[in-house]
Amino acid sequence: MVKPKLHLDADTSMKALYHALLNKGHDVTRTPNEWIAADASDEEQLLKSTARGRCIFTFNIRDFLVLANHYDHHCGLLLAAQSRWTLSDLVFSLDRFLADTNSHLVKGQVLWLNTWR
Numbered sequence: 001m002v003k004p005k006l007h008l009d010a011d012t013s014m015k016a017l018y019h020a021l022l023n024k025g026h027d028v029t030r031t032p033n034e035w036i037a038a039d040a041s042d043e044e045q046l047l048k049s050t051a052r053g054r055c056i057f058t059f060n061i062r063d064f065l066v067l068a069n070h071y072d073h074h075c076g077l078l079l080a081a082q083s084r085w086t087l088s089d090l091v092f093s094l095d096r097f098l099a100d101t102n103s104h105l106v107k108g109q110v111l112w113l114n115t116w117r
Helices: 015-023 042-051 061-070 087-100
Strands: 005-008 028-030 054-058 077-079 110-112
Touching: 005 015, 015 028, 015 087, 042 054, 042 061, 054 061, 061 077
Parallel strands: 005 028, 005 054, 054 077, 077 110
Antiparallel strands: none
């Protein structure tokens, strides 16, 4: 099984979340980094993540659902409602998602993080 690589978009790009997932051994990137600016548009974040084979995690449900309809070749879109998550809940659920999911099964899919809660 090939585990997914994850990108935390500008809305989910908390340093504490990023470092917690790295410490658990996951392949994670975040906005900003060397290939994406802090002010990158949602479209740019999705396209650049896809070009690097990364599933993208966001709280920006409305905008990314629209983008997912335009770019169905993405490497997976993982959504969550921001107001319903603590940092520890996010770490737990994202760890489960990354450990238990095959990257081939998430390509082109829109998924809800609640599934791994």
